[in-house]
Amino acid sequence: MKIHEYQAKEILRKFGVAVPRGFLVATPAEAEGAARQLGGGTCAVKAQIHAGGRGKGGGIRLARSPEEARNHTQAMLGMMLRTEQTGPEGKQVRKIYVEEGCQIARELYLGMTLARDTGRVTVMASTEGGVNIEEVAREKPEKILKVTVDPLTGLLPFQARKIAFALGLQGDSVGAFSRFAIGLYGAYVATDASLAEINPLVVTASGAVLALDAKLNFDDNSLYRHPDVAAMRDPDEEDPRETQARAYDLSYIALDGDIGCMVNGAGLAMATMDMIQWAGGRPANFLDVGGGADEDKVTAAFKILLGDATVKAVLVNIFGGIMKCDVIAKGIVAAARQVGLSIPLVVRLEGTNVDLGREILAQSELTITPAVDLADAAQKAVAAAKAA
Numbered sequence: 595m596k597i598h599e600y601q602a603k604e605i606l607r608k609f610g611v612a613v614p615r616g617f618l619v620a621t622p623a624e625a626e627g628a629a630r631q632l633g634g635g636t637c638a639v640k641a642q643i644h645a646g647g648r649g650k651g652g653g654i655r656l657a658r659s660p661e662e663a664r665n666h667t668q669a670m671l672g673m674m675l676r677t678e679q680t681g682p683e684g685k686q687v688r689k690i691y692v693e694e695g696c697q698i699a700r701e702l703y704l705g706m707t708l709a710r711d712t713g714r715v716t717v718m719a720s721t722e723g724g725v726n727i728e729e730v731a732r733e734k735p736e737k738i739l740k741v742t743v744d745p746l747t748g749l750l751p752f753q754a755r756k757i758a759f760a761l762g763l764q765g766d767s768v769g770a771f772s773r774f775a776i777g778l779y780g781a782y783v784a785t786d787a788s789l790a791e792i793n794p795l796v797v798t799a800s801g802a803v804l805a806l807d808a809k810l811n812f813d814d815n816s817l818y819r820h821p822d823v824a825a826m827r828d829p830d831e832e833d834p835r836e837t838q839a840r841a842y843d844l845s846y847i848a849l850d851g852d853i854g855c856m857v858n859g860a861g862l863a864m865a866t867m868d869m870i871q872w873a874g875g876r877p878a879n880f881l882d883v884g885g886g887a888d889e890d891k892v893t894a895a896f897k898i899l900l901g902d903a904t905v906k907a908v909l910v911n912i913f914g915g916i917m918k919c920d921v922i923a924k925g926i927v928a929a930a931r932q933v934g935l936s937i938p939l940v941v942r943l944e945g946t947n948v949d950l951g952r953e954i955l956a957q958s959e960l961t962i963t964p965a966v967d968l969a970d971a972a973q974k975a976v977a978a979a980k981a982a
Contacts, residue, residue: 851876892925
């Protein structure tokens, strides 16, 4: 789960991480009032969307007076902000964060995530703050310092100081950075975050260390332990189909292709998407109905697929183990009849009760293209989508 910058900073404050003062506003008048509360001088007016690169897209603007903060907010509210991470369609700006300005001496990067190769939290830091860290990793990998944290001890002070020295910090800034990094690690672990990213982390002219921007992503599987974090979810920032899928405990991620996929099992879903690519097509989604889905769940999944206007064909790939093929078949038939199936449907069934499942599909009087294996299913789905 993702949250907004202002929400991430609310969490970080609780763990002693230094962040600038700021106010969330919903109207130009509120923005002007917030700027006055911050002293009336230079402040930053920031669009709140779940995407990076906001500054390049015009979503972060400096205001040198409360009146200018009001004007910037007036221009930004309701705009479709387009960045590299939003795609060409962009995201609508519904919230604005007005934050106090500071005198920036340096911009750094600090991030934390779980490294799959070690199974431990890895701290990443770089002197190349304020830019896309993926570009730095690709073009200047030597600029990224990595430190592995032992889960029994947490991020130790000497490790934080080592990072500070590697970043070229001196004097009081070393201690400020150490406290900042240890606080960030505490927030990361305590909230079951999957990613913590401060970009840029700024060192001010006075030597203070501040989170000028903040990103926190969370492990969905842990949200039951953090109702306060779960309450920060913003449905306006999520694909409505993903929200609908969550209500039925379905794993759904929207993609940019035109072949809808319904599969049981994450591994099989990944393999199905790979085969679609291999056959020359593009998957429109990742959709895993799970191993214990019933007919209602399958019906809901199928409706989500058919509710996507970009989908030109649907590929159902089921290997029945715990999930029975006849249950899938009944769900497919029920959903297709309810929504009025009008696009090609390719189905590959294998496993428990496969003969019964195939019989249900054959007797449904629906136009269904059967497939004998995954490669055959992918090729038929791609051909159907191209023909459509």
